[in-house]
Amino acid sequence: MKINKSEFVISAPSVDKCPDDNRPEYAFIGRSNVGKSSLINMLCNHKGLAKTSATPGKTLLINHFNINDEWYIVDLPGYGYARSKTTQRQLQIMNTGYILKRRQLVCLFVLIDIRHEQQKIDRQFVDWLGEHGVPFAIIFTKADKLSGGRARTNALAWMNKLKDSWETLPPYFITSAESKTGRDEVLDYIEKINESLDKE
Numbered sequence: 001m002k003i004n005k006s007e008f009v010i011s012a013p014s015v016d017k018c019p020d021d022n023r024p025e026y027a028f029i030g031r032s033n034v035g036k037s038s039l040i041n042m043l044c045n046h047k048g049l050a051k052t053s054a055t056p057g058k059t060l061l062i063n064h065f066n067i068n069d070e071w072y073i074v075d076l077p078g079y080g081y082a083r084s085k086t087t088q089r090q091l092q093i094m095n096t097g098y099i100l101k102r103r104q105l106v107c108l109f110v111l112i113d114i115r116h117e118q119q120k121i122d123r124q125f126v127d128w129l130g131e132h133g134v135p136f137a138i139i140f141t142k143a144d145k146l147s148g149g150r151a152r153t154n155a156l157a158w159m160n161k162l163k164d165s166w167e168t169l170p171p172y173f174i175t176s177a178e179s180k181t182g183r184d185e186v187l188d189y190i191e192k193i194n195e196s197l198d199k200e
Contacts (some may be wrong), residue, residue, distance in 0.1 A: 001187040001188060001190065001191040003043070003044050003045060003046075003067055003068060003187070004068055005066070005067065005068050005069060006044035006045075006046045006049055006065055006066070006067050006068075006073075007049075007065065007066050008049065008063070008064075008065055008066075009064040009065060009066050009072070010063075010064050011061035011062070011063050011064075012061060012062040012063075012064070013061055013062075013094070014062075014094060014097060015062070015094075015097040015098045015101050015102055017062075018062060018064065018098070018102065018104075019064055019072070021104075022104060023070065023071050023072055023104065024071045024072070024104060024106045024193070024194060024197055025064075025071065025072040025073075025074050025102065025104045025105050025106065026071065026072070026073055026074065026106065026107050026108075026109065026190055027073075027074035027075075027076050027098070027099070027102075027105055027107075027108045027109065028040060028073065028074065028075055028076065028108075028109045028111060028139075029076040029077075029078070029079065029095065029099075029108060029109070029110060029111065030078060030079075030110060030111030030112065030113075030122075030139075030141075031078055031079060031080040031111075031113070031119070031121065031122065032078035032079075032080060033078070034078065034111040034112065034113050034141055034142075035111065035113070035141040035142055035177055036050070036059070036075060036078065036111055036141075037050035037051060037052040037059070037075065038050075038052050038141075038177035039111065039139065039141055039175060039177050040065070040073055040075060041177070042175075042177040042180055042183060043073070043183060043186060043187060044065070044067070044073070049065060050063065050065070050075050059075055059076070059077045059078060060077055060087070060091065061077070061094075062074060062075075062076060062077075062094065062098055063075040070194070071190070071194060072104075074098075074105075076094075076095055076098065076099075077091040077094060077095060078091075079091070079092070079095065079121065079125060080121045099129075099132075099134055100132060100134075105134075105135075106135065106193055106197065107135050107136060107137060107190070107193060108129065108134055108135065108136040108137075109136065109137055109138075109139045109186075110122070110125065110126060110129070110136055110137070110138050110139070111138075111139050111140075111141050112138055112139070112140050112141065112158065113140075113141055113142055114140035114141060114142055114143050114145075114146065114151050114154050114155060114158075114174065115142060115145055115146060115154070117154075117157070117158070118157075118158050118161045123161075123162075126138070126162070126170075127165070130166065136170055137170055137171040137172060137173065137189065138158075138159070138170055138171070138172040138173070139172070139173045139175055139182070139186065140154070140155045140158070140172065140173065140174045140175065141175055141176070141177070142176060142177075143174050143175060143176040143179075143181050143182070144176035144178045144179045144181065151174050152174065155172060155174050159172055171189065173185050173186050173189070
């Protein structure tokens with residue numbers, strides 16, 4: 001897939017303020033500082049499209065980006081970090097509302113830092129998605145931070161841990177915003193879903 005156009009559209013404080021059209025949406029979510037904005041910029045080949053920050057918890061709204069006038073990338077607030085319990089609760093309500101109510105959502109990409117073992121907060125979130133039948137895929141980020149075959153080893157170990165309660169594992173991708181690893185694979189996956197939607 002070639003991305004010829006990528007532009008910011010709107011920052012919405014709740015699901016009912018999101019764009020009122022039927023374009024498919026691919027949302028990105030993960031723990032704070034997992035490299036979400038960097039990954040979105042890398043996929044679109046558009047530096048500065050999604051605002052990156054060294055400070056965790058910067059994304060506080062539902063951000064829509066128009067891609068090729070055909071579909072949206074949606075940047076959701078991170079989970080697991082907020083400056084206050086009140087903000088954390090508000091973000092949880094916002095994310096839950098979008099994930100469960102937004103009919104245009106066709107795939108949620110859950111971002112995981114490949115350098116770490118499976119964290120409880122990520123596992124709970126993935127299990128919650130499974131319980132609610134939300135279509136999702138896992139994107140492991142920051143593969144460039146590991147040498148040799150460590151990235152693949154870590155990803156496989158993470159996925160294998162799901163087998164204790166998952167019969168069918170979700171798709172997963174290994175990426176790096178720095179080296180553009182995984183870019184083609186993620187975009188091809190999105191393209192296949194879009195093609196299947198067109199056939200319907």
